[in-house]
Amino acid sequence: MSQICLPLGLDKADISKLEDIVSSTSVKHAGDILIRQGDKFDKIYAVKSGMAKSYRFDKAGTEYIQSFHLPGELFGLDAIYAQRYGFNVEALDTSVLCEMDFNELQTLCSTVPSLQKQLFSLLSRDIYNSHVNPIEHFDQTAEQKLSGFLHNLLSRLQARGHNSLDLHLPMSRRDIANHLGLAPETISRLLKRFQERGVITINNRLVTVQDRAKLEGLVHCHALETSIDISSIAHTA
Amino acid sequence: MSQICLPLGLDKADISKLEDIVSSTSVKHAGDILIRQGDKFDKIYAVKSGMAKSYRFDKAGTEYIQSFHLPGELFGLDAIYAQRYGFNVEALDTSVLCEMDFNELQTLCSTVPSLQKQLFSLLSRDIYNSHVNPIEHFDQTAEQKLSGFLHNLLSRLQARGHNSLDLHLPMSRRDIANHLGLAPETISRLLKRFQERGVITINNRLVTVQDRAKLEGLVHCHALETSIDISSIAHTA
């Protein structure tokens, strides 16, 4: 838990208090359901390793894949308000998670101002990302959506210290397609085209970025990309 | 400020403390810029009356309209993390706003647990809405997007006690189109079709819902709609 998310800016004593409320650090496997949509909210989760996906079904039974959770990221935060989880979360890979009781965390926040600040900040980041990413996926060509997706994953991994250009994508093409609002066939065709243009190399579910500049070029092509680079802004947490 | 957002669940003394940090309650007019993308974050805002839109420009200069802010709603929360506003916010109408210094609010939260809880809850609600609404706008026909947009506005207004079926849309067709990722022409054509089917009546920027059931039917038609109705869940704030 040390290098992840929440403890940034805390001193040792406070980190120790935080660790007390981590209720478990469990290992999950591909296909394991971590959260069920509609269940009563009690814990928030952090991914230590592996990957998970959040998805929900609407009234018509259509599945929507909302997001993929990478190591170092939190999920379950959207359920604080309703006190019920709004999404199913499923492990895509062998994954290690830690779980924190939110009420205890909230109580702890009252006595540890820097933790309160950090939690506000993390909630805000989720809002920011939710606002910026969807709109940049929105009025775009399929090519921009997919290149943006790959670039986003790469950025998030690199923000956590992964320096490789390899993207292991444990989710199916169908999952990616659903997440981006495209047909699975379109994903196949585009990945192939990206490979032909020398942007990436495909080995089944391993995508290696060959030319990051070209990838970014695809993203920006007609429009797109965050004009404020949030990761470059000094964050006094 | 009394019946809006933040003070829910606070006692009189705490509400008075909260009112102390409301730095101003200003009147703005259509076209006034309330927040500029990139400016240093200091305040969060609540809409008391009127309407505002959040939008941003990407590196290519393309405008994306992220959301419309209705009376009783907060904006600026996405900037806590980066400490800079990520969006421009512009009044669409004559509007009354209140502004709160976030640092003071945060400090107050440390001493008023119910306020802390309420703020966590409101941040979470924004995350929830950002997660659910975009995906329900995503893999959809233009018809579903637009009917979903109208239905969403109606629900939000009614949640604040507006019982009318009139939707005053102070934004242009172009704004709606941009927000939904469609062409303005498509908005025109669809509104016309909705009117022909008896779902709504159009009078320039005033849309009156004639048949709410039909409107919901359009939304659900191929898929869509939240399966957990967040507003019906008892919320112990």
Next chain:
DNA sequence: CGAGAGCTTGAGAATTCTCAAAGTACGTGG
């Protein structure tokens, strides 16, 4: 009342989807 922005309508163009089928990878069981 006039100018300009905003809105509506039409026709053709383009992307992406749908449907169908073949190919490939992986896990299970023999």
Next chain:
DNA sequence: CCACGTACTTTGAGAATTCTCAAGCTCTCG
């Protein structure tokens, strides 16, 4: 260890939305 079955992925061709471009109309505001 290999064969088979299943699920996933890729490829192709035609269909359908939605977009783009263009022009006419209308509302608002000075």
